[in-house]
Amino acid sequence: MFRTFLSVILAASIASVFPQSSSAETMPKMVSVSVHYGDLNLATDAGAQTLLQRLNAAGRRVCGGRTSPRSIMMYQLRRACIREKVSTAVAELGSPVVTARLASRNEKMTASR
Secondary structure (H helix, E strand, O other): OOEEEOOOOOOOHHHOOOOOOOHHHOOOOOOOOOEOOOOOOOOOHHHHHHHHHHHHHHHHHHHHOOOOOHHHHHHHHHHHHHHHHHHHHHHHHOOOHHHHHHHHHHHHHHOOO
């Protein structure tokens, strides 16, 4: 069975960053990325880790390219966007192993700050 997961939309994430405009040309584009995971066993730590890597890659595509190191605000907004998209996707998936792996990773990131 071929499973596809994660469809994320960028417009809501960046709408608050850019001023509102009546022009359709200046409105952010909708971006959706599908993440395939039919080849993974999500009941294992290895499968959960691989899915999280794929979700992070999809989040980076949806939330935009690399930002300049000089633009701390844009870097922080991009990182928050990626975290939000990955967290939302994991919550929608409902896999206990993937959820636990994400929580563990988030705890390590928080502790290292």
